[in-house]
Amino acid sequence: MYKKASAPRLTLRKLVLVGARKNYEVKFHAGLNIVYGDFDTGKSSILNLVDYCLGASSIDLYSQIQETGKYCLLELELSGNLYTIKRDLFNPKTEIEVFTGDIDSTKDSFPIKYYSNFAASGELDYYSNFLLTNLGFPIIEIKQAPTKADSKMIRLSFRDVFKFCYFNQDQVGNREILNSSNPAVFIKNKEVFKYILNILDSEVAQLQAGIAEATKSQNELRKKHNTVAFFLRDTNFKSQQSLSEDKEILDDEIANTKGELKQLNKEMIASSESHSEVREQIIEFDKSIFEVLEEIETDDITLKNNILLKKEYQQDIEKIKAAIEVVDKVEAMTAHSFSCPLCSTLVQVNDIKIDFNEHDRANLEVELKGLQKRVKELDSLIRDLKESTEANQLLLSELKMSSNQLRNRLDTETKNLVSPFITQVEALSARKAALEENKRTTDYLLKVRQNLSDINKQAIVYEEQIALLNHKLSLTEESAPKLDESLNKIGDLLRDFLASVQMKAIYGVGISNKTFLPFLRDVEYGKNSSGGVRTLLSIGFIVSILRLSFDQPEINHPKLLMIDTVGKYLGKTSSKYTDTDESSNADFGLSQGDKQKYELMYRYLMSLSASENNYQILVVDNDLPESLEDTLQPLVVKHFDELGRNGLPKGFIDDAS
Amino acid sequence: MAYVEIDSDLNLSLARLLIIIQSSTAGSKEESILTLDRLVIYEFLTRNPILLIKLLRQMEKKIKLEAKEYEAGGLSAKYFNKSSIYKFDDIRHLIQLLFSRKLISISLLTKDQITIFASEKGKEFCLELYSDYYRRIVEIGTAIRGLNSTSIIQLRTQINLLINV
Numbered sequence: 001m002y003k004k005a006s007a008p009r010l011t012l013r014k015l016v017l018v019g020a021r022k023n024y025e026v027k028f029h030a031g032l033n034i035v036y037g038d039f040d041t042g043k044s045s046i047l048n049l050v051d052y053c054l055g056a057s058s059i060d061l062y063s064q065i066q067e068t069g070k071y072c073l074l075e076l077e078l079s080g081n082l083y084t085i086k087r088d089l090f091n092p093k094t095e096i097e098v099f100t101g102d103i104d105s106t107k108d109s110f111p112i113k114y115y116s117n118f119a120a121s122g123e124l125d126y127y128s129n130f131l132l133t134n135l136g137f138p139i140i141e142i143k144q145a146p147t148k149a150d151s152k153m154i155r156l157s158f159r160d161v162f163k164f165c166y167f168n169q170d171q172v173g174n175r176e177i178l179n180s181s182n183p184a185v186f187i188k189n190k191e192v193f194k195y196i197l198n199i200l201d202s203e204v205a206q207l208q209a210g211i212a213e214a215t216k217s218q219n220e221l222r223k224k225h226n227t228v229a230f231f232l233r234d235t236n237f238k239s240q241q242s243l244s245e246d247k248e249i250l251d252d253e254i255a256n257t258k259g260e261l262k263q264l265n266k267e268m269i270a271s272s273e274s275h276s277e278v279r280e281q282i283i284e285f286d287k288s289i290f291e292v293l294e295e296i297e298t299d300d301i302t303l304k305n306n307i308l309l310k311k312e313y314q315q316d317i318e319k320i321k322a323a324i325e326v327v328d329k330v331e332a333m334t335a336h337s338f339s340c341p342l343c344s345t346l347v348q349v350n351d352i353k354i355d356f357n358e359h360d361r362a363n364l365e366v367e368l369k370g371l372q373k374r375v376k377e378l379d380s381l382i383r384d385l386k387e388s389t390e391a392n393q394l395l396l397s398e399l400k401m402s403s404n405q406l407r408n409r410l411d412t413e414t415k416n417l418v419s420p421f422i423t424q425v426e427a428l429s430a431r432k433a434a435l436e437e438n439k440r441t442t443d444y445l446l447k448v449r450q451n452l453s454d455i456n457k458q459a460i461v462y463e464e465q466i467a468l469l470n471h472k473l474s475l476t477e478e479s480a481p482k483l484d485e486s487l488n489k490i491g492d493l494l495r496d497f498l499a500s501v502q503m504k505a506i507y508g509v510g511i512s513n514k515t516f517l518p519f520l521r522d523v524e525y526g527k528n529s530s531g532g533v534r535t536l537l538s539i540g541f542i543v544s545i546l547r548l549s550f551d552q553p554e555i556n557h558p559k560l561l562m563i564d565t566v567g568k569y570l571g572k573t574s575s576k577y578t579d580t581d582e583s584s585n586a587d588f589g590l591s592q593g594d595k596q597k598y599e600l601m602y603r604y605l606m607s608l609s610a611s612e613n614n615y616q617i618l619v620v621d622n623d624l625p626e627s628l629e630d631t632l633q634p635l636v637v638k639h640f641d642e643l644g645r646n647g648l649p650k651g652f653i654d655d656a657s
Numbered sequence: 658m659a660y661v662e663i664d665s666d667l668n669l670s671l672a673r674l675l676i677i678i679q680s681s682t683a684g685s686k687e688e689s690i691l692t693l694d695r696l697v698i699y700e701f702l703t704r705n706p707i708l709l710i711k712l713l714r715q716m717e718k719k720i721k722l723e724a725k726e727y728e729a730g731g732l733s734a735k736y737f738n739k740s741s742i743y744k745f746d747d748i749r750h751l752i753q754l755l756f757s758r759k760l761i762s763i764s765l766l767t768k769d770q771i772t773i774f775a776s777e778k779g780k781e782f783c784l785e786l787y788s789d790y791y792r793r794i795v796e797i798g799t800a801i802r803g804l805n806s807t808s809i810i811q812l813r814t815q816i817n818l819l820i821n822v
Contacts, residue, residue, distance in 0.1 A: 322790035322791055326668045338757035347753055363661055
């Protein structure tokens, strides 16, 4: 028998955009959730990401998400069961991964993969079927042309249902909502509307087929579960509880081992500090060795230069001696002029001599003595440098010996100190590695067990869906046909909504049994020239369907609404830029600058929680009605300010440069 | 007292060049070998005996000369004056002075080419020099004889290879 507790319900809990630098998170609560802030801060992207995680074929992202985002995770409840959806941001055709449990537990289980759309075919099921099944909605096909008996049948997808739950910025107040300008799609949307209300002509047959399909799927899952469970039992596979206990014990032991290792390191560092004096002495010795080496090097260079100079002087001494020997002999032969053998001209000797120096004996002898004296001085200097080098070499070897002795002492003491530590560290590290390996194995085994448990849970979901379908079947059989009745109820709820926002002259209100779209003062929705009126009617329309699901929980509605820019055309934007007629606005009590309707609409959305808790409305807007700013604050899940005033994030990507 | 720049001392340069002329041509059948170009090269090599030894080794000539310690380790061996290989004017003037003292004889080989050799007076003059330095020049001049059969162009090429001029 169908139970109220398991009424169809899609509840968002958390959206996480996994980025290259960090993750960006939005948490949702029951009832009204508000995201507001400046233009181009990523408000609408939050709704787009949720829509994408619920199977949208593509996603439009603001530039900063495109730059930093990798994939998104959506934690949600489907009729009380917790799942996490994972979807690649840049490849919409990639399979959608579904994990059982919250985002943190995704690492503990294997995901089930689903095709993102009906175009794919193969072994996997479709993501839409996963959502419909878990919501307890029948999986059916609908007629492409409902008036023709032999019409081609087309699949009904969760996306078709969600069109009645999500109005983006373009759709709120648009003349052509729900594809009313595209006849083929609009006809399908009308069939989907009947499906939501459980009033499809073929409902009974479809429900029976749905029950048969669900029963078949449930039996297959049971069979799969039994086979796997039998295999695990036969191979003495530990139970989930036993594996969880093992995991806890291993976690404790790993933590203890890490603690012991940390403590050991601390002790080792503390013990080695006692050697700091010896280390300082070694540093002092090394410094002295460096200084002596530098001195030896300098002396060596000076020595080599002095030896070079001495040899040069020695050569000069030999040359001077030779010059002295010939000074008189050559002078004695001096001629003053001679005939050139080449040109036969008379050459003056004194003209030639000008390029050379003529030194007399006395000069040469003085220079000879001077050079001999300098050689002696250089000899003495060379001797001193050699002695200094020898002394430094001796000092160097003594310093090196002392330094080595200290090093050996330090090495021995360190070895004596560290060896036992190292033995202990090695033992503990080996133990830690073994424990971690055990933990990895246990985690894997737990995942296998978790997978079995997930199969069982899915079977239970089918069981609940079958119960729900049976309930719907009995209701459908009892109350068909009831199209007009349902339309009247929604029309009444729409009237309540319009009265709550204090619209003037509310008459001729209802839902057309031809277009299934709202009308006011007997004027069809799309023919209404006031943008503000269309905004209120379009929002009132989907809110009224939601309201209906409070009274009739068996209808196929996920109890989730997403509305982007609630205040559109409501005296917040100049009529110059809106598809609206100002005088028409005035007829309905709407005018530029009149923000009362806007405020009242928020009050209405807030008031819904008085009659029902199990629903969610996500609203995106540029700002909040001034008079309600404080009242609405607890319901705000994100508030952005493009300049980051009052410490507010600048956008959904709050760390963009 | 005037500063003594011994390497440009006139008397020493004259005596050294005369010994080079005498010792590099002594006993040679062709005394006409010593042209001005060749004498400039020989004079350069005499002042740089380490380079001479390297040149002889490079040209695979017989080496009858050993380097003295002060020649190998001196500053001039380490940083020798490469430009002095082109001191044509200095050598020409020294030849003129030696000729004016009748210490050398000069023959006209062609219109522009002369050959030089020591005169009898020059040979006697050489025999009366006893300093270690002159004895060393005689040893070097004798070793240089090994280059007499090598052309001037070849000599310059080989020297350039050694000093990277």
